[in-house]
Amino acid sequence: MRHAADNYPDLCLHLSVQGSATSAEAINFYHRQFGIARGVLPRVLSLAQVEHVANNTDVEIEVFGFGSLCVMVEGRCALSSYVTGESPNTHGVCSPAKAVRWQQNPRGLESRLNGVLIDRYTPQEHASYPTLCKGCFEVNDETYYAVEEPTSLNTLGLLPQLLAMGVRAIKIDGRQRSPAYLAQVTRVWREALDQCLHNAARYAVKPGWMAELNTLAEGQQHTLGAYHRAWK
Structure with missing residues (x-):
């Protein structure tokens, strides 16, 4: 990131979730040091914490909306290193x-x-x-x-709240996923986002969206993760 900021100052830099920035102070640090335009928050923050970050930085905030549920603070987890x-x-x-x-x-x-x-x-x-x-x-x-059940994060029902609190982008987990998976998920989310942006007050999750995403969820289960319960 330092190389990109110094040698390509016009490049729009996004801070990966692996940057492990869980606070407005951390996001603002990366903005001062590297001029980031957007930061992706780890999946361990509550809605109140996400809102606090969004309200205390000028950097665009992106959050995970669908896909694998990571219950660790991304960028700081050593579990896979231990095994692989x-x-x-x-x-x-x-x-x-x-x-x-x-x-x-x-x-x-x-x-x-x-x-x-x-x-x-x-x-x-x-x-x-x-x-x-x-x-x-x-x-x-x-x-x-012992740590977390196999399930998928799905925040379709939170879209109006995320929009109202200033979240600028929704991230869909696509790593190690097939083109068919990505096409199906993004089609559902594009429709949902368009409906929410058109009229957030009348936005409602369609049963068909959930049914389609259910076929792609881990264990065919959905959760709101840390958005609705405390991080372990």
Whole structure:
């Protein structure tokens, strides 16, 4: 970022979520140092915290709207490094494709990350992409999702609130996703955004939108994440 700011001053710089800026002070620091035009907030902030950031900076604020739910402070998580030896900051993903394995055996469908068992599914269960923070582990003689359940963030119902508090852009998680996935998700969100921008007071989430996104959600489950409950 320093190289870009010094050598290409006319370049419009956006601060990645991996910059781990969770406050207006952090966003403003990056603005002073590098002249960023927009900052992407991690997925661990409440609506009140997002609003506070947006109201205390001149930098455009972008938040995650749909996709994987990251329950860690992005840019500071070391879980995947522990299992795969590769950090998301340097290799771009929490679960590198080369480390992911699916194995069918008499006990069910198993997902593994670099050989570590992440979860096991019965034929009646919907499998999710193996990430360590959403693994099902044995803790104190109990087997459960110790950190977070496999589910997808979906903020369609929050669009009027996000618009009112000054959020300028919605981010859709597209990393390690297929073109078909991206086409389906962006089509739904484009329609929703257009409806909300046209008349936020009469905006309503259509059942068809939810049904379509449900087919793409992890475990076919949706959540508002930290937007409606405290970060663990």
